[in-house]
Amino acid sequence: MYADRLDNLPPYLFARIDEMKEAKIRSGVDVIDLGVGDPDLPTPPHIVETLCTAARDPATHHYPSYLGLSTYREAVSTWYKNRFGVTADPKSEIITLIGSKEGIAHVPEAFVNPGDIVLATDPGYPVYKTSTLFAEGICHPLPLTEENNFLPDLNAIPKDILKKTKLLFFGYPNNPTAAVAPMKFFDEVVEFAREHSIVAVHDNAYSEITFDGYVAPSFLQADGASEVGIEMHSLSKTYNMTGWRLGMAVGNREIIAGLGRVKTNIDSGAFDAVQLAGVTALTGPQDCVADACKIYQERRDVLVKGLRSLGYDISAPKATFYVWLKVDDSMKFAARLLDEAGIVATPGIGFGANGEGYVRFAITRSVERITEAVARMEAMH
Numbered sequence: 001m002y003a004d005r006l007d008n009l010p011p012y013l014f015a016r017i018d019e020m021k022e023a024k025i026r027s028g029v030d031v032i033d034l035g036v037g038d039p040d041l042p043t044p045p046h047i048v049e050t051l052c053t054a055a056r057d058p059a060t061h062h063y064p065s066y067l068g069l070s071t072y073r074e075a076v077s078t079w080y081k082n083r084f085g086v087t088a089d090p091k092s093e094i095i096t097l098i099g100s101k102e103g104i105a106h107v108p109e110a111f112v113n114p115g116d117i118v119l120a121t122d123p124g125y126p127v128y129k130t131s132t133l134f135a136e137g138i139c140h141p142l143p144l145t146e147e148n149n150f151l152p153d154l155n156a157i158p159k160d161i162l163k164k165t166k167l168l169f170f171g172y173p174n175n176p177t178a179a180v181a182p183m184k185f186f187d188e189v190v191e192f193a194r195e196h197s198i199v200a201v202h203d204n205a206y207s208e209i210t211f212d213g214y215v216a217p218s219f220l221q222a223d224g225a226s227e228v229g230i231e232m233h234s235l236s237k238t239y240n241m242t243g244w245r246l247g248m249a250v251g252n253r254e255i256i257a258g259l260g261r262v263k264t265n266i267d268s269g270a271f272d273a274v275q276l277a278g279v280t281a282l283t284g285p286q287d288c289v290a291d292a293c294k295i296y297q298e299r300r301d302v303l304v305k306g307l308r309s310l311g312y313d314i315s316a317p318k319a320t321f322y323v324w325l326k327v328d329d330s331m332k333f334a335a336r337l338l339d340e341a342g343i344v345a346t347p348g349i350g351f352g353a354n355g356e357g358y359v360r361f362a363i364t365r366s367v368e369r370i371t372e373a374v375a376r377m378e379a380m381h
């Protein structure tokens with residue numbers, strides 16, 4: 001019944017974990033879910049207020065423009081200038097996305113022919129691979145290992161692979177490893193993409209979720225980045241707006257135009273009222289972002305300290321709301337956590353073969369729940 005492209009998708013391990021979680025809850029277990037990368041914190045009220053006002057205005061009730069409201073794209077441009085010192089023309093170098101997932105899912109459609117190769121960091125956000133498969137491309141994984149600080153070794157990619165490579169997906173601060181990248185690495189990517197004529201797509205969804213004074217860069221800060229690539233960004237994690245579906249792609253105008261051509265044929269843009277709320281988010285007070293980071297940092301400290309007290313050798317991540325823990329067998333460990341402690345964590349293998357040997361904890365639950373999770377893990381030992 002289904003098309004081959006559905007049958008060719010990798011097995012969705014997260015669905016299995018979900019089933020196991022539901023079964024636990026049905027059996028009366030008080031499950032602590034550290035699996036989902038979805039902030040438990042609410043969207044700041046001033047952003048919600050703008051949405052309510054905008055939604056009452058009939059002018060927002062029509063089809064939005066395909067590329068996005070010009071006021072929203074101008075707000076993105078101003079935010080990129082203030083935050084990263086990056087200049088982007090709102091008309092040609094910025095496009096509104098219905099969340100960054102949408103941009104990641106659509107960009108291979110514009111650049112990948114059947115049989116072309118797409119490089120993607122592994123472990124990685126699963127949509128890099130599935131969007132490649134939907135475009136009938138071939139995904140070549142770039143292993144992220146502890147020895148390489150979870151940065152891909154671009155020199156290790158075989159020449160015959162590079163000849164057929166059209167696109168590269170990468171993202172720092174990284175999901176799931178929580179690693180960050182130095183500017184030097186972004187410079188290397190620019191050189192690499194230029195030399196091999198590759199479209200570089202940087203996924204920067206977590207740039208604002210940072211700790212201990214660390215400030216994450218934009219890929220577009222690297223010299224020449226906007227000649228070879230774009231950056232996918234999103235309001236989801238920064239302003240606790242995962243349900244609102246609002247993001248942006250910024251960078252090279254030809255790549256933005258290619259993505260725009262796909263989008264005009266597939267979607268009808270983000271709701272104007274949501275984009276107006278996005279303007280408030282990007283141009284309004286930013287203390288809500290610092291407040292959220294403070295909360296995540298405290299949770300991170302509780303979890304990392306707790307894991308260390310259980311004998312794990314783990315360093316505190318500088319960014320994202322994830323903790324990437326080395327274990328033996330990722331599926332077995334996650335199953336044991338759920339079975340014996342009622343804790344959901346995501347097995348690393350769900351993010352690609354190189355995620356084996358790790359589980360990911362999302363610190364999207366309160367300090368009390370994380371403290372309880374550590375106590376339950378201690379009881380397991």
Ligand SMILES: Cc1ncc(COP(=O)(O)O)c(C=O)c1O
Binds near residue numbers: 098125203247
């Ligand atoms: C690395 C990464 N990129 C992109 C996304 C997509 O986020 P959104 O579509 O909400 O912008 C996520 C969401 O979890 C993510 O973890």
